[in-house]
Amino acid sequence: MYKLAKGAALVLFSLALTACSTSKGFEDEDLSGKSPEGLYAQSRTSMELGNYSKAVRTLEALDSRYPFGPHKTQVQLDMIFAYYKMDDVASGIANIDRFIRLNPTHPDIDYVYYMRGLTNMQADNYLFHDMMNIDRTDRDPKNAQDAFKDFDRLIKSYPNSKYTADAQQRMQYLKNRLAQYSIKVAEYYIKMEAWSAAAVRAQSVMEQFPGTPATEQALEIMAQAYGELGQEQLQQNTLTVIAANYPDSDLLK
Template sequence: MEMLHYSLKRVFIILFLLIFSQACQEKSFNPQDPADVFARASEPYEDGLYDIALQKLGEFRSRFPYSKHTTQAELMMANCHYELGNYQEAAFAYEQFVKLHPRHPKVDFALYRVGESYWIEAPEDIDREQDFTQKALTEWETLVNRFPNSQYSTDAKSKIKLGKKRIADSQVFVMNFYCKQERFHSCAYKALIILDKYKDFTDIRKQALKQAARSFAKLANQKAEDPESDKNVYVRSMSLKELQDKAATFKRLSEAS
């Protein structure tokens, strides 16, 4: 009985201390103090409640746009979007952070996250547009150039290589499609772009050389059949010999590669 009385007494003391502590915290909170409001707004963020944190931090930013805590709140809001899977919103928020605070010590992180956000949204399928992949590469290249020693640059470099290969494969897909459709001027044009931009990928370079040789040979035949044709830019602007020379050159390079 005495032990039960002691236990109940202890529980009451603990409850009293908790209530008293909470009351003190409420009493010490100043809704006009940016530091207090920021601390309160940060609580759901720290607990991983990113949807609530996004709202609270946004309210803080609106109320105290010139507070020293506002910059941190903006970065946290970008992180909330990222954690919630709102990647396009996250990319925009990180981009705004870099634009507004170019000297902030976490600009490298923000640049990395812009790239990550676009990268996640980018399709892996090479038969789809790779605009988001290119945007990711642009941000990561900026990161590597501005902050070569950043901890985020190492990962960015490896992903830049993957991204370039993905875009190159996508360009090859389009080139081959044009050739299958016998749109040889378009096929030749794509092949030349690939040879200029993606020559570091040996297998892709070889495919582009073969298609360039084939396309210019076909264009030469069109020119020979109709010397006055203005069917496409190559037939219109190049002589028969120039087209034949192009075809021969690319064939030679293809066989040597």
């Protein structure tokens, strides 16, 4: 029975390989012999239909076969967008950095920086966690930090860009996310009774992310940590700030 099942599995695997090979052959045949205009038109059709993986294959073929063709920069811009839609962060960032390096003065360079921010921001999101309403603000913030820098560069370098307003809104979201990450770190230090480290981390929220919803939590952590450290004056100063700004804080009850 085992030998029969094993044999059937091998047959199915062989058929799958044959199907993949045949499919790839059809795709290669479909791309071969076409002019740059024909390939680009095919890629645009795939993009419009939402078939971004097929669009990328066509665009990559066009980019490799006709690197100096009439659509060379638009091909690269389309690839950046298609990789973003496919959630292929590594390929997206690689193509974005390549474009910036080769076309630093291109009229659409602001769009490319904007897409870099979007791509890094996308890498920081966990759709499953959002769907299940799971708080994972304690995850590695590197992509969020990179996205914040990308949007900041866009705003400072191209203040009149049509993408600036959206970038500003996204930066506010990222500030909240990064501030909450620092709160999670400070809370971890509290559990470890590392009171000085907790106070320093909470203070960094006040300095780097003022005005975010995490501010109240940061002040409460600072007050608690100063109390444990015997820093009565610092604790009292912090409680005064809390009373003035957050009179309903549980710490005042």
